[in-house]
Amino acid sequence: MALIEKTDVLTVGHDRIDNDHDDFINLLNKLDAAGNADFPALFQQLYEQTEQHFDRENQLMKQFSYPGEAEHKSEHQRVLGEFKQFKSRVDKGLIAFGRSFVKDRLPQWLGLHVTTMDGALAAHINKQPQA
Numbered sequence: 001m002a003l004i005e006k007t008d009v010l011t012v013g014h015d016r017i018d019n020d021h022d023d024f025i026n027l028l029n030k031l032d033a034a035g036n037a038d039f040p041a042l043f044q045q046l047y048e049q050t051e052q053h054f055d056r057e058n059q060l061m062k063q064f065s066y067p068g069e070a071e072h073k074s075e076h077q078r079v080l081g082e083f084k085q086f087k088s089r090v091d092k093g094l095i096a097f098g099r100s101f102v103k104d105r106l107p108q109w110l111g112l113h114v115t116t117m118d119g120a121l122a123a124h125i126n127k128q129p130q131a
């Protein structure tokens with residue numbers, strides 16, 4: 001069984017954001033199924049993908065003068081900081097820490113973040129005449 005299904009996560013109605021979230025879910029499931037030898041490279045990939053996704057959302061907030069920009073951006077920063085701590089453990093060979101982050105932390109975080117912050121951002125963008 002997959003760690004997380006696409007149907008577990010809300011579709012926000014913005015193609016680029018939704019596609020990124022799908023990619024994130026695919027990679028989380030790959031990490032969950034990966035052996036210890038493959039885990040660090042996939043974890044690195046998830047980190048980079050997350051950073052790029054956050055940059056894209058941050059860019060959209062700026063472009064569409066999103067009123068919740070500061071709060072949403074700082075949540076992205078906070079999660080990346082947490083991610084970095086786990087990445088440094090995985091890089092030292094402490095794979096179990098990375099597995100716990102992937103299994104016990106990220107799926108719940110994603111569900112909540114998408115339902116609240118990303119959903120609100122997409123709704124704001126979709127209200128704009130130039131969107």
Ligand SMILES: [Fe+2]
Binds near residue numbers: 057072076113117118
């Ligand atoms: Fe976000």
Ligand SMILES: [Fe+2]
Binds near residue numbers: 021057114118
């Ligand atoms: Fe997002």
